[in-house]
Amino acid sequence: MAKARHSRFDCNPGCSVEAAIGLIDGKWKSIVLWHLLGGTMRFNEIRRTMLNCTPRMLTKQLRELEEDGLIVRKVYAQVPPKVEYSLSELGRSMEPILSALKRWGDANIGLYGKPQGHDPREAT
């Protein structure tokens, strides 16, 4: 959780909705988490799932997710570099939220052809 990057608890102390949403806002966070539900992934592997995300942005989002304790970053000391990202326990506990988002999206905006193409549960 590091230092409080989120000064967004100004709704009121009990507003946990705000707290929760604060961790998965940002343009790509929820997507990353969703993909990681399917298992460990490497940097470029994640990138390939969202080609419009620049490495700069991806790095930043990953770092924040890591700070918030939602994902785990594992670096292999080798050349070429290898870094793996996976969900922490806390991150995995967001599964209900992510699933709810997915279901809602599929039901209400899934107008773009078949909803999936990459259901994490059927990924490696």
Add this chain to the structure above:
Amino acid sequence: MAKARHSRFDCNPGCSVEAAIGLIDGKWKSIVLWHLLGGTMRFNEIRRTMLNCTPRMLTKQLRELEEDGLIVRKVYAQVPPKVEYSLSELGRSMEPILSALKRWGDANIGLYGKPQGHDPREAT
């Protein structure tokens, strides 16, 4: 739904997670929706639940939610003005998401004393 304010479907066509999250990001949207789960509310009534939200911001968020078809804005032609906001069917369908957020927040960040103080379900 108006014109596509959300050009955030760049993950991939099936990425409904992104689509869904795109509708409730912003600093206050999820909070507003959460509160409206408890029933119709007026402008300042909503404001009082998040004192750090300026009228400008609240207006903007409400307009966007309206554009996206999540809430309904009802204006009474009278003086002083009276405007009521309530969830649309679509907005109400987000209840699972909002509940998931709330539950997660309560479980993982509810370190600020008793979680509620305003459970919409027990509001008027």
Add this chain to the structure above:
DNA sequence: CTGAATCCATAATGATACTG
């Protein structure tokens, strides 16, 4: 009461190029 108008500060995101 429910906003709109204006101005401003900062944060978020993006493009591009480069590196160990």
Add this chain to the structure above:
DNA sequence: CAGTATCATTATGGATTCAG
């Protein structure tokens, strides 16, 4: 491969004032 660095742009949020 997994990032950094730099620059530019845009989006977001806020303060304040005004109005029907």
